[in-house]
Amino acid sequence: DARVTQTPRHKVTEMGQEVTMRCQPILGHNTVFWYRQTMMQGLELLAYFRNRAPLDDSGMPKDRFSAEMPDATLATLKIQPSEPRDSAVYFCASGLGWQPQHFGDGTRLSIL
Amino acid sequence: QQQVKQSPQSLIVQKGGISIINCAYENTAFDYFPWYQQFPGKGPALLIAIRPDVSEKKEGRFTISFNKSAKQFSLHIMDSQPGDSATYFCAAKKTDKLIFGTGTRLQVFP
Numbered sequence: 001d002a003r004v005t006q007t008p009r010h011k012v013t014e015m016g017q018e019v020t021m022r023c024q025p026i027l028g029h030n031t032v033f034w035y036r037q038t039m040m041q042g043l044e045l046l047a048y049f050r051n052r053a054p055l056d057d058s059g060m061p062k063d064r065f066s067a068e069m070p071d072a073t074l075a076t077l078k079i080q081p082s083e084p085r086d087s088a089v090y091f092c093a094s095g096l097g098w099q100p101q102h103f104g105d106g107t108r109l110s111i112l
Numbered sequence: 113q114q115q116v117k118q119s120p121q122s123l124i125v126q127k128g129g130i131s132i133i134n135c136a137y138e139n140t141a142f143d144y145f146p147w148y149q150q151f152p153g154k155g156p157a158l159l160i161a162i163r164p165d166v167s168e169k170k171e172g173r174f175t176i177s178f179n180k181s182a183k184q185f186s187l188h189i190m191d192s193q194p195g196d197s198a199t200y201f202c203a204a205k206k207t208d209k210l211i212f213g214t215g216t217r218l219q220v221f222p
Contacts, residue, residue: 004155031208043156043201043212055208091155100146101210103155 002026004104006092012110018080021107023092024073032075033101034060034067035091043091049075082111115139116204118213125220131189133216135202138183142204142211147176147187150199150215159200160187192220 005024013019025032033048047057052069060067064083069075079086089108093101117136125131137145144163148156162169162176162185169176175188189196197220202213 033208033210042214045209045211048208050208093155095208098144100158100161103148103157105153105155 002102004092004094004102006090006104006107008107009105010108010110012112013082014112015083016081017111018078019082019086019109019111021077021090021092021109023075023077023094023104025075025092025094026102027073029094029096029099029102030072031095031101032069033093033095034075034077035093035103037089037091037106046077046090082109084111087111115211116202116213118202118216120216121214122217123219125192125218127192127194127220127222129192129220131187131192131196131218131220133187133200133202133218134184135186135204135213136182136184137204137211139204139206140183141206144205145176145178145185146203146205146210147174148201148203148212150201156201189218192218194220194222196220 007022031050034046037043046060047067049069066078087110089106091106093103095101146161147159149159150156160171160174173190178185199215199217201215203210
């Protein structure tokens with residue numbers, strides 16, 4: 001059963017540190033999404049790529065967040081410097097055309 | 113601006129009962145309406161979805177009812193089971209983007 005794989009599953013770090021989250025989309029999927037889930041804001045779209053090209057990052061704080069797809073099998077989301085308000089669960093999802101998005105199990109990030 | 117409104121926030125149902133979750137949207141450009149189920153520690157998983165040219169879709173115990181004129185859609189879970197206890201999110205898609213509702217925490221008691 002094809003799955004979106006996210007690493008690490010949990011990350012605890014101190015404020016000011018760089019955080020890198022990784023995602024391996026389902027093989028053959030050409031669209032990759034990054035979401036953030038918090039109790040207050042729910043599920044928010046941060047950015048997404050199609051065929052490795054960034055299409056929309058309007059949901060992402062530009063000053064500290066960056067998203068890339070070095071190749072078709074890897075997407076990364078970086079936060080530098082991290083802040084306590086960045087604490088959340090970050091989900092990666094992938095899709096192909098009209099097919100529904102498939103989500104990974106997320107990275108639970110805690111910034112102390 | 114919340115484009116997809118979901119209610120109720122939480123729902124408690126007896127085993128065997130019917131669970132109903134409602135969503136309303138504002139943007140008529142939405143063209144696909146999925147429901148996702150999320151268990152603790154897991155990512156959202158697609159449960160069932162509908163397009164706006166269909167008024168109802170049923171898959172097993174799960175049914176989506178869609179009212180295009182009212183811009184509302186709902187999820188019905190028949191014969192609810194304790195294993196259905198999870199958080200349910202409605203969503204609406206425009207181009208590639210999914211806009212999610214705020215979620216409904218469903219608890220089904222034996």
